[in-house]
Amino acid sequence: MPGVYIKTYGCQMNERDSEAVAAQLVAKGYTLAPSEHAADVILLNTCSVRDNAEQTALNKMKNLVGTAKKKRPDQILGFLGCMAQSRGQELIDRLPDVDLIIGTQKFHHTAAYLDEILSGRREKIVDTAEEPGSEGTIREHLLNGSAKSKSVTAFVSIMQGCNQYCTFCIVPYTRGEERSRSIEDIVTECRQLASQGVKEITLLGQIVTSYGRRHSPDFEVDGRVRHSVRAGVGEQTSGAHGVTRPTPKSPFVQLLEAVHEIEGLERIRFTSPHPKGYGDDLIEAYARLPKLCESAHIPVQSGSDRVLKLMHRGYTRARFTGIIEKLRRAQPRMGIYTDLIVGFPGETEADFAETLSLCREVEFDNAYIFKYSPRKDTPAATMPGQIPQPVREERNARLLDLFNEIADRKYRRSVGERVQILVEGPSKKNPARMTGRTRCNKIVLFDGSERHRGQLLDVKITRTGSFTLYGDPAIENL
Ligand code: SF4
Numbered sequence: 102m103p104g105v106y107i108k109t110y111g112c113q114m115n116e117r118d119s120e121a122v123a124a125q126l127v128a129k130g131y132t133l134a135p136s137e138h139a140a141d142v143i144l145l146n147t148c149s150v151r152d153n154a155e156q157t158a159l160n161k162m163k164n165l166v167g168t169a170k171k172k173r174p175d176q177i178l179g180f181l182g183c184m185a186q187s188r189g190q191e192l193i194d195r196l197p198d199v200d201l202i203i204g205t206q207k208f209h210h211t212a213a214y215l216d217e218i219l220s221g222r223r224e225k226i227v228d229t230a231e232e233p234g235s236e237g238t239i240r241e242h243l244l245n246g247s248a249k250s251k252s253v254t255a256f257v258s259i260m261q262g263c264n265q266y267c268t269f270c271i272v273p274y275t276r277g278e279e280r281s282r283s284i285e286d287i288v289t290e291c292r293q294l295a296s297q298g299v300k301e302i303t304l305l306g307q308i309v310t311s312y313g314r315r316h317s318p319d320f321e322v323d324g325r326v327r328h329s330v331r332a333g334v335g336e337q338t339s340g341a342h343g344v345t346r347p348t349p350k351s352p353f354v355q356l357l358e359a360v361h362e363i364e365g366l367e368r369i370r371f372t373s374p375h376p377k378g379y380g381d382d383l384i385e386a387y388a389r390l391p392k393l394c395e396s397a398h399i400p401v402q403s404g405s406d407r408v409l410k411l412m413h414r415g416y417t418r419a420r421f422t423g424i425i426e427k428l429r430r431a432q433p434r435m436g437i438y439t440d441l442i443v444g445f446p447g448e449t450e451a452d453f454a455e456t457l458s459l460c461r462e463v464e465f466d467n468a469y470i471f472k473y474s475p476r477k478d479t480p481a482a483t484m485p486g487q488i489p490q491p492v493r494e495e496r497n498a499r500l501l502d503l504f505n506e507i508a509d510r511k512y513r514r515s516v517g518e519r520v521q522i523l524v525e526g527p528s529k530k531n532p533a534r535m536t537g538r539t540r541c542n543k544i545v546l547f548d549g550s551e552r553h554r555g556q557l558l559d560v561k562i563t564r565t566g567s568f569t570l571y572g573d574p575a576i577e578n579l
Pocket residue numbers: 263264265266267270271272273307308375
């Protein structure tokens with residue numbers, strides 16, 4: 102059978118989509134080629150979040166057309182994912198040697214479309230249409246083959262799309278409206294993963310805290326439960342004046358509770374949430390559900406209320422810091438991570454100073470920092486006050502310096518602490534070392550061996566590196 106090579110750009114959602122496509126292809130008898138040189142089919146799963154990501158994928162494809170396809174004219178080339186969705190046929194018009202364009206709601210048709218092209222029944226295929234129910238099609242996993250090297254962590258897609266329409270973001274246009282899978286469907290997938298040895302699951306979506314709020318018959322739009330989807334959900338509590346009323350648990354918290362019950366599963370994480378989704382029910386879940394790891398990746402984007410409003414984020418700096426305060430009250434060791442954009446249109450030096458001061462105040466454990474990149478057809482792309490590239494670069498550098506300073510201080514505080522890690526496997530940079538993550542989502546390297554894979558191990562932190570901790574297994578685990 103033909104060998105397929107998939108190259109992935111962008112976020113964890115794209116990684117997960119590529120994994121599901123690869124697993125579907127393997128199930129249909131395709132092999133996974135170890136490199137593009139050995140492949141009969143090369144698929145680029147693309148990202149549209151920044152212009153840079155699009156250009157990188159386009160240049161890669163131009164390169165493949167000019168080299169690989171010249172040597173092997175029968176080779177099939179395709180674009181998948183966000184850029185395929187937003188540009189569609191235009192990609193084939195620009196690069197006529199490309200055979201296949203598959204949008205974000207069509208990943209599960211990849212094998213069928215390849216069959217049609219390889220058998221000569223169709224020459225080119227472009228499919229970027231909407232497909233009801235497509236949110237439930239990213240479900241197959243590749244757990245890395247042999248029992249010895251099996252993954253102990255997995256990502257599970259719980260929803261697709263976003264309705265927030267932040268003014269800088271292309272996601273609502275490339276991923277569509279929010280659509281959520283049912284709790285039962287997600288739990289079945291997680292249970293299956295746990296039975297295959299997976300210990301940690303990360304629930305994935307573009308805006309996971311909005312899980313189940315739209316397009317689901319089980320939930321009201323405001324997140325209150327219409328139907329109890331499993332025993333124990335929506336218990337009665339005593340409200341004001343002694344009136345009993347259902348606990349306003351959001352659908353997302355109900356999902357966390359349901360996944361939490363799965364036997365064999367040790368840890369739960371999720372990404373990406375939205376600050377608006379951090380109601381008291383979710384904060385309280387961190388204190389109540391022991392498998393829910395005490396780490397939160399909450400994208401704040403800016404420390405200035407004026408810029409947050411321009412971004413259409415739907416919260417203020419005070420609301421954000423209030424959430425962090427509550428989270429730290431619920432779990433004092435909570436790891437807090439964020440995303441930040443510098444150089445958003447209209448961002449003044451005073452606005453940027455607000456971002457710096459927010460970062461000092463919160464002391465994030467780490468952040469993804471992005472220089473604002475205008476995306477076609479988003480409101481921010483045509484806003485007045487576009488910031489020149491050198492200013493964006495300079496603010497980016499200052500923010501990075503601040504994060505290095507904070508991380509240095511925070512990571513050094515960890516030396517001497519004893520933490521629990523889940524051992525994931527050998528370190529990519531130095532396979533002689535094993536790597537794991539703390540519950541707060543910090544990477545720990547230690548001298549271990551394959552027998553530690555999948556273990557929840559207590560380690561003592563001995564020293565720090567750049568955003569990395571080094572540890573020794575505590576003696577009783579040896
Ligand atoms: S919430 Fe996230 S995915 Fe949705 S529009 Fe805003 S930045 Fe984009």
